Amino acid sequence: MDQLSERLECARRKLKDPNYHKLSEVEGIVKELWFSLSFREAFVIIKVDYTIGRMSQPKMLSSPSVNKKLLDKKCELSSRFTFFENKLKQLTDDERGKLSGIARLSLDQLSAGIQNNSVTPLEVLHAFQSKVIEIQKNSGNSGICEFISEAEDEARQLTENPRSDDKKSPLYGIPVSVKELLSIRGYDCTIGLIKLIGQPKSEDCVVIRVLRKAGAVPFVLTATSQLALTTNGFNPIFGNMHNPVSEKHEPGGSSTGEGLLIRQGGSPVGIGTDLLGSIRIPSAFCGICGFKPTATRISTIGVVDLDPRNVLPPFRVAVGPMGKRVVDLVRVMQVLFESSMFDMDPIVPPIPFKSDMYEAKDRKSLVIGYYDTIDDPSIAQTVPSVRRAVARAVEIVKNAGHHVIPFSPPRPLDALQLILRAVNPDGGQTALRLLSNEPLSDQTQAMRSAVTVPDGLRGLLDGMVRNHVGAPAAWAKMMQKLNRPRDLLEVMHQLRVYRREFLQSMEQTGHIDVLICPVWAYPAYEKNTPSFYSNPPMIYTGLYNALDFPAGSVPLGQVTREDVEQSKELAKEHGKAKDRYHEHLLTMQSESFGLPLAVQVVGKPYQDEMVLRLMHEIQIGSELNKR
Numbered sequence: 099m100d101q102l103s104e105r106l107e108c109a110r111r112k113l114k115d116p117n118y119h120k121l122s123e124v125e126g127i128v129k130e131l132w133f134s135l136s137f138r139e140a141f142v143i144i145k146v147d148y149t150i151g152r153m154s155q156p157k158m159l160s161s162p163s164v165n166k167k168l169l170d171k172k173c174e175l176s177s178r179f180t181f182f183e184n185k186l187k188q189l190t191d192d193e194r195g196k197l198s199g200i201a202r203l204s205l206d207q208l209s210a211g212i213q214n215n216s217v218t219p220l221e222v223l224h225a226f227q228s229k230v231i232e233i234q235k236n237s238g239n240s241g242i243c244e245f246i247s248e249a250e251d252e253a254r255q256l257t258e259n260p261r262s263d264d265k266k267s268p269l270y271g272i273p274v275s276v277k278e279l280l281s282i283r284g285y286d287c288t289i290g291l292i293k294l295i296g297q298p299k300s301e302d303c304v305v306i307r308v309l310r311k312a313g314a315v316p317f318v319l320t321a322t323s324q325l326a327l328t329t330n331g332f333n334p335i336f337g338n339m340h341n342p343v344s345e346k347h348e349p350g351g352s353s354t355g356e357g358l359l360i361r362q363g364g365s366p367v368g369i370g371t372d373l374l375g376s377i378r379i380p381s382a383f384c385g386i387c388g389f390k391p392t393a394t395r396i397s398t399i400g401v402v403d404l405d406p407r408n409v410l411p412p413f414r415v416a417v418g419p420m421g422k423r424v425v426d427l428v429r430v431m432q433v434l435f436e437s438s439m440f441d442m443d444p445i446v447p448p449i450p451f452k453s454d455m456y457e458a459k460d461r462k463s464l465v466i467g468y469y470d471t472i473d474d475p476s477i478a479q480t481v482p483s484v485r486r487a488v489a490r491a492v493e494i495v496k497n498a499g500h501h502v503i504p505f506s507p508p509r510p511l512d513a514l515q516l517i518l519r520a521v522n523p524d525g526g527q528t529a530l531r532l533l534s535n536e537p538l539s540d541q542t543q544a545m546r547s548a549v550t551v552p553d554g555l556r557g558l559l560d561g562m563v564r565n566h567v568g569a570p571a572a573w574a575k576m577m578q579k580l581n582r583p584r585d586l587l588e589v590m591h592q593l594r595v596y597r598r599e600f601l602q603s604m605e606q607t608g609h610i611d612v613l614i615c616p617v618w619a620y621p622a623y624e625k626n627t628p629s630f631y632s633n634p635p636m637i638y639t640g641l642y643n644a645l646d647f648p649a650g651s652v653p654l655g656q657v658t659r660e661d662v663e664q665s666k667e668l669a670k671e672h673g674k675a676k677d678r679y680h681e682h683l684l685t686m687q688s689e690s691f692g693l694p695l696a697v698q699v700v701g702k703p704y705q706d707e708m709v710l711r712l713m714h715e716i717q718i719g720s721e722l723n724k725r
Contacts, residue, residue: 164292164535171295171335175244179234182245186228193224200225205272205366205426212271219271223253223315226273230318230364240364241355242318243278243336246285249317256313268429270313275365277353278319279326280417281400282306289352289402290324290333291536303400304442305369305417305434312433320355320368324542325404325529327352329379329632330625332539340625342384343693347622348632350380356420357384367421367430371401373409374521375617375639377418378651378698383622385694387713388420389427389650390642391706396434397443405528410520410590412597412646424652424714428456431710447704455707464712467505467610468492471619474510476569478619478634479680481687482668483661487654487695491614494719495712503608507641508599516596517640518576519589525549525579544629553578563630568679571630597645601702612712613700617651621693623686631683638698648706650699652713654720657690665690 189197200208200217211217227245234240256271264270278287281299288294306316321336323329329351331339339354341347342361349357353370357380360368370377372390381388393416403415419430435451454460470488471480496502507513526549533546551559551574560572580586604610619635642649665687672681697716701709 167295168292168335171292175336178244178247179231182227183231186224186231189224194228197221197225197228201229201363203366204423205421205429206268208272208366209268209270209429213265219253219256219313219315220250221257222271223249223273223317226317226365230359233359233362233364238337239339239342239358240362241320241339241349241358242275242364243288243321243355244285245318246276246282246316249273249315252310252315256315261313264311264313267312267314267433269309269367269433272314272366273317274309274314275318275320275356275359275368276306276316277356277368277370278322279371279402279415280305280369281402282316282319285319287402288335289322289326289404290335291532292335293532293536295335299400301400304397304439305401307442308397308434308436308439309369311438312436314433318359318365320353320359323351323354324536324539325352325532325545326371326373326376327404327529327545328539328541329375329383329636330539330541332541334537341622341693344622344689346624346689347693348383348625348627350383350622352376353380353388353420357381357386357388360384360386360420360422367419367426369430370418370420372416372418372639372643373413374517374636374643377416377420378617378639378649381420381651382617382653382696382698383694385653385656385696386420386422387424387427387650387652387717389418389431389706389710389713390416390648391418391431392416392648392703393643393646394447395449395704395706397439397446399443404532408522408524408528410523410586410593412593413520413643414646416643424650424710424717427650428710428714431706449704452707455705456711458711461611462499464495464500464611464708465609466492466495466500466502466612466614466712467604467607468502468614469505469507470616472507472510472637476511476572477514477637478570478631478683480616481620481661481684482664483657483687483690483695484616484618484620486661487697488614488616490654490720491652491697491716494716494723495614498715498719501608502614503610505604505607505610505613508603509596510637510641512592513596513641513644514637515576516589516593517637517644518573519578519580520593520644521640522577523580523586523589526577527579540626541629541632548574548577566678567630568677568682570634570679573633593644600645604702611701611705612708613698614712614716615698615700617696617698620683620687621657621690621695624689627686630679631686642698642700646703648701648703648709650709650713651696652699652716653694653696654716655695657687657693657695659691662687662691 281303283301284298321333324332330348339349341349353376356368356370359365361384377388377390393414396417419427432451440448470485492502530549556574559574563572616638665684669681669684699709699713
């Protein structure tokens with residue numbers, strides 16, 4: 099064995115040794131190997147050994163106490179589910195037949211039925227409880243955490259003692275599903291982490307209090323993807339989830355359970371949260387509507403955050419609705435943008451729902467900018483099906499009398515770097531701590547491995563990834579910890595600068611009011627897709643969290659055979675051009691036929707109602723085109 103090979107073998111042994119910490123020596127060896135062309139493959143081996151062999155952990159649990167906690171929780175959930183199932187079995191056949199019909203009604207139809215007394219809040223609750231049980235028994239893929247026991251008494255009270263003042267509310271007597279991150283007194287918020295089992299919340303969050311005051315009935319908690327930071331359906335507590343359209347594909351996240359339940363008719367409307375696209379992504383993947391409002395317009399008191407100190411302003415979690423139709427989202431926003439929320443949380447700007455803006459009484463015609471991909475070689479490019487969906491949305495709004503012009507987001511790669519640093523200023527140490535002693539999915543395993551890469555190796559790792567995978571996956575350097583207070587202040591400053599620049603670009607391009615663009619680079623991806631491909635499209639949604647612009651996802655058809663064939667042909671072209679990343683991304687589309695497509699609609703801060711208006715016009719226009 100020659101001298102360099104001996105040093106390679108020595109480095110590999112040290113990297114695998116969990117007690118070895120002399121990284122300076124290892125970095126020197128790695129750098130020497132990197133600049134030796136004959137040993138570039140050896141560097142790949144070293145990197146794999148380092149991140150997976152030394153720093154990552156087994157996916158299986160080994161602690162008896164942790165296993166017992168999980169088993170106890172599953173037994174509790176099973177017992178509670180059986181209780182509700184047995185209770186509903188006591189209904190007569192006629193009652194069950196009526197409930198089946200109720201569960202098929204739209205939100206507005208349910209509200210009208212409650213107003214005219216043709217159905218009662220208790221019947222509506224039982225209808226959707228029955229539907230959830232049916233979905234869970236048939237597929238195990240309902241997306242629920244658990245039923246909310248108090249819903250029965252709340253619905254009975256609304257039925258037997260109607261509140262005349264509140265009965266005019268569009269959500270009066272309506273069951274609402276709620277993402278687990280919204281605190282409800284007496285219930286856990288686990289975000290898929292076993293260590294958080296058995297820590298029930300002591301009070302309701304403000305959003306739940308506002309909903310209940312308006313007569314809504316929170317009836318079920320829905321599951322998140324693990325850590326509420328991934329777009330897959332992995333959840334070791336409540337069960338892994340898959341796309342409701344295709345078992346082979348992921349449902350999106352982190353408002354995963356909401357997407358599943360609403361798509362399958364198990365809830366008339368739900369509440370999710372969104373930090374990097376967590377409402378819009380599952381909505382797009384599952385084929386429903388979802389809306390992320392301007393974050394500061396809805397209270398986040400009592401909304402669980404991994405660590406609010408670890409996200410830099412203007413980033414903050416946004417609370418928003420998910421439903422089958424845009425008008426369902428509007429009904430929720432009409433309730434939330436109401437004086438009771440402003441009283442409960444005086445920090446929220448007291449801006450009521452702007453009906454004139456939504457109903458287009460102030461402006462009939464809008465200037466709409468659009469783009470069908472973020473045209474940068476270091477950004478994941480969209481596939482043909484997504485570009486076709488954007489083109490279709492543009493055609494719909496153009497036919498409706500709006501003026502449309504092309505638009506390009508300024509400095510997208512700089513924006514991506516700011517996003518990753520703003521939501522990860524500690525270099526992922528909070529996530530690393532929370533993921534300790536937990537079973538991990540491939541995505542959270544990759545996240546954990548990425549966090550543990552020493553700063554001295556990040557640049558080299560990015561070089562390796564660019565050569566072996568592609569530039570869009572080279573994130574290691576951008577996820578580096580911000581070590582100095584000045585670094586934190588600089589990122590916050592640059593985010594403010596970028597926000598002004600983006601607004602100026604919209605103005606200079608043509609006084610743009612609203613944007614139409616992709617939600618994601620492609621439709622729902624297959625299970626076991628490597629994180630190199632499942633993470634980079636996050637910029638399409640995360641960009642508008644960084645800007646704190648209101649943004650929504652509206653469904654627009656399905657992937658066609660022609661879309662799949664176009665992706666196949668484009669994959670060949672990218673292969674000839676030696677663009678491995680997009681060759682693989684396009685090849686991934688071979689199994690995408692029939693998956694839901696969606697577009698994203700984005701507006702300026704505090705113009706949420708204008709975004710909802712355009713989303714509604716696109717949904718109505720697409721339905722008219724089908725006839």
